[in-house]
Amino acid sequence: MFKKKLAVVLSALGLAASAMVVNVPQAAAEEGCSGSHVRSVNHYNSAGTLIAVSGAYWDGTYMCLVTVKKNSYYGKLTRIQQISNRKNLSTGNYTYKTNDETVYYWAGPLKVNGVNACINFEVDLWNANGVNVAQDYNYAPYCH
Numbered sequence: 667m668f669k670k671k672l673a674v675v676l677s678a679l680g681l682a683a684s685a686m687v688v689n690v691p692q693a694a695a696e697e698g699c700s701g702s703h704v705r706s707v708n709h710y711n712s713a714g715t716l717i718a719v720s721g722a723y724w725d726g727t728y729m730c731l732v733t734v735k736k737n738s739y740y741g742k743l744t745r746i747q748q749i750s751n752r753k754n755l756s757t758g759n760y761t762y763k764t765n766d767e768t769v770y771y772w773a774g775p776l777k778v779n780g781v782n783a784c785i786n787f788e789v790d791l792w793n794a795n796g797v798n799v800a801q802d803y804n805y806a807p808y809c810h
Contacts, residue, residue, distance in 0.1 A: 698732050698775035701725025704808060709733070709791055711799040718746070718800070720789050722808065729785045729808055732774035745792040746773035753784045755809070784809040 701723045709718040720733040733746050748765040765776040778785055784807035791800040 698772075699723035699725075699730035699777070701728070701730065705804075707787075707789070707802060707804060709789060709800045709802050711793075718789070718791055720748075720787070720802075722787065722804075724780065724808065724810070727779060727781055728777045729780040729787075729810075730774070730778075731776045731787050731789075732772060733789055733791075734772040735769075739791075739793075741770055742794050743768060743770055744794055745769075745796070747788075747790040748773055748776040749788040749790075750776060750778040751786040751788070752778050752780075753807070755782045755784065780808065780810045782810070 699721065702725070703721055704724050705722045707720045707722075708716055709720065711717050715738070716736050717739045718733050718735045720731055723730045723732075729750070731748055731750070733748060734740075735742075735744070735746075745766070745768045747767075750763045752761045752763070753759070754761075763776065763778055765774060767773045776787075786804050786807045788801070788803045790798060790802075793799045
């Protein structure tokens with residue numbers, strides 16, 4: 667629906683809608699997180715096909731994660747679950763935060779306060795039939 671409305675608006679403005687529509691969701695997703703890009707993680711299905719890329723960002727206070735679909739998954743309605751595991755460096759306590767969405771283009775942002783903490787992210791992806799096709803856990807925590 668969003669894609670169709672955007673194409674109509676861009677056409678009315680006399681712009682090349684077909685060239686613009688593909689890039690809008692990815693650009694919007696990348697703008698969901700501020701700060702410095704600290705890491706990208708590629709997500710592959712069992713056939714070795716790239717199906718999404720997650721970007722992690724640090725702004726001095728928050729770690730932020732956005733996952734953008736790629737290739738045949740881009741534009742198809744599927745589920746993406748992002749999970750953060752935050753360890754408080756003072757107390758040793760863990761807290762978790764989850765972002766679970768059924769989306770066409772991207773999931774997130776998932777923002778977690780990263781001050782005095784170490785944060786790991788997990789990203790799970792499902793195909794259009796509801797089968798979990800990728801589960802990636804970042805074992806190298808971001809500590810601040």
